[in-house]
Amino acid sequence: MAINWFKYSAPTTFYGLAGKMIPWFAFFAAILFAIGLYIGFFVAPMDAQQGEFYRIMFIHVPASILSMFLYLIMAGYAALGLIFNTRLSAMMASAIAPTGALFALISLWTGALWGKPMWGAWWLWDARLTSELILLFLYLGFIALHASIEDPRRADRAAALLAIVGSVNVPIIYFSVTWWNTLHQGSTIKFSGTSMHIAMQQAMFTMLAACWLYAIAVVLARVRSIILERERNTAWVTQLPGIADLSEVKQ
Amino acid sequence: MISLDIWMRENPLTYVWFGSYTFALIIFAIEIAMVIHKRKITLQQVRLMRNARDETREDAKEEDAA
Numbered sequence: 001m002a003i004n005w006f007k008y009s010a011p012t013t014f015y016g017l018a019g020k021m022i023p024w025f026a027f028f029a030a031i032l033f034a035i036g037l038y039i040g041f042f043v044a045p046m047d048a049q050q051g052e053f054y055r056i057m058f059i060h061v062p063a064s065i066l067s068m069f070l071y072l073i074m075a076g077y078a079a080l081g082l083i084f085n086t087r088l089s090a091m092m093a094s095a096i097a098p099t100g101a102l103f104a105l106i107s108l109w110t111g112a113l114w115g116k117p118m119w120g121a122w123w124l125w126d127a128r129l130t131s132e133l134i135l136l137f138l139y140l141g142f143i144a145l146h147a148s149i150e151d152p153r154r155a156d157r158a159a160a161l162l163a164i165v166g167s168v169n170v171p172i173i174y175f176s177v178t179w180w181n182t183l184h185q186g187s188t189i190k191f192s193g194t195s196m197h198i199a200m201q202q203a204m205f206t207m208l209a210a211c212w213l214y215a216i217a218v219v220l221a222r223v224r225s226i227i228l229e230r231e232r233n234t235a236w237v238t239q240l241p242g243i244a245d246l247s248e249v250k251q
Numbered sequence: 252m253i254s255l256d257i258w259m260r261e262n263p264l265t266y267v268w269f270g271s272y273t274f275a276l277i278i279f280a281i282e283i284a285m286v287i288h289k290r291k292i293t294l295q296q297v298r299l300m301r302n303a304r305d306e307t308r309e310d311a312k313e314e315d316a317a
Binding site: 037041051052055056059060063102105106110113114116221222224225228229232233238 | 268271272293296301
């Protein structure tokens with residue numbers, strides 16, 4: 001049986017689908033966080049050079065990856081909304097921005113905590129660190145620009161332009177360690193293989209999966225509120241079970 | 252600052268756990284709370300708008316009947 005995916009590009013149908021998916025994503029995110037933290041703190045051995053401090057990377061690396069990927073997804077949705085004028089795309093872009101900003105903040109914060117014992121400094125104007133900070137500012141700029149324009153459709157278009165232009169920063173973050181002589185280490189996990197201990201890999205990938213599931217759950221929950229807010233004058237919103245029931249009780 | 256350096260080297264796991272993981276969990280908890288709050292506010296707004304529309308419609312009906 002073929003699934004009509006275009007059906008779910010309408011806020012009406014996507015609202016219900018998102019509502020059904022949120023508990024599953026949230027449940028598996030919680031499970032994976034617990035497993036990832038257990039492996040990361042109790043199974044993975046201590047690093048020979050970095051000691052216990054390396055365990056920061058189990059949250060630092062997934063948060064950094066998420067902050068970059070979420071930006072690209074946000075820019076992709078923003079571009080879709082700008083080109084095809086689809087309502088849900090712009091709503092998704094607005095819903096992703098706060099989560100992406102928080103992941104960028106976690107990445108910078110945990111990076112600073114790792115930097116102090118390893119490099120002897122909380123912060124350095126290193127290419128990787130600076131470009132990640134710019135990413136956080138781009139997220140904040142997107143949110144601020146969207147909030148500053150009253151008409152949502154105009155706000156979507158203006159913020160979409162910022163998101164698309166800002167997406168140039170993502171490859172800069174990723175390749176900064178190879179393009180410039182940075183203090184930040186290069187990628188430990190490559191397509192050609194890795195020298196990491198298996199338990200360290202398991203912890204990191206489990207935490208990465210947990211962060212992905214958490215981000216999807218939160219973004220879906222946020223987009224449901226945005227859909228309700230923007231579609232509040234439509235008939236389908238007033239007929240939603242939660243809203244219709246309460247007004248019947250009041251009568 | 253020197254005392255912090257000494258403390259973090261003596262208690263690396265506490266530093267790692269409270270510094271980064273507790274911070275991340277607090278951020279996640281705040282985000283979840285904000286999302287839940289936003290949903291409550293939005294639902295309230297939609298319900299109020301619906302009730303206001305119903306009342307306006309009822310008033311109009313009463314006026315027509317009178």
